[in-house]
Amino acid sequence: xxxxxxxxxRRGRKHYTPRxxxxxxxxxxxxxxxxxxxxxxxxxxxxxxxxxxGKVASPHxxxxxxxxxxxxxxxxxxxxxxxVVGDAEVKVTKKVKSEEKN
Numbered sequence: 001x002x003x004x005x006x007x008x009x010r011r012g013r014k015h016y017t018p019r020x021x022x023x024x025x026x027x028x029x030x031x032x033x034x035x036x037x038x039x040x041x042x043x044x045x046x047x048x049x050x051x052x053x054g055k056v057a058s059p060h061x062x063x064x065x066x067x068x069x070x071x072x073x074x075x076x077x078x079x080x081x082x083x084v085v086g087d088a089e090v091k092v093t094k095k096v097k098s099e100e101k102n
Contacts, residue, residue: 001086002026002037006044006078010060010067018073019054023066023083034059034066037085042068044083046075056085 002025010020023042028034035058043053054070066085 001084004066004083004085006074006081006083007065008079019070021068021070021074022060023068023085025064025066025085028064030064031059031062034064037066040085040087042083042085044074044078044081
């Protein structure tokens, strides 16, 4: 699990994509390092403890940013806040364990 920061919406000159965000991860400074995170799960938690998750779709640019697609769009206040990037397998095992308890 690695921590990152929400940098910005994915945007063009005249519009933005509300579910796509650019994430900067600690220690990642090249496109090759960022490509290793593709497919991982990204989670953001609000101050009210609401959790929104998504996944890393691709690297963005040559300086190591990640393009992440979330289930629902994050609020504008999320820019500059922290996210957690983890393996996709971790989320699946948590769901399986919670289903076994029921």
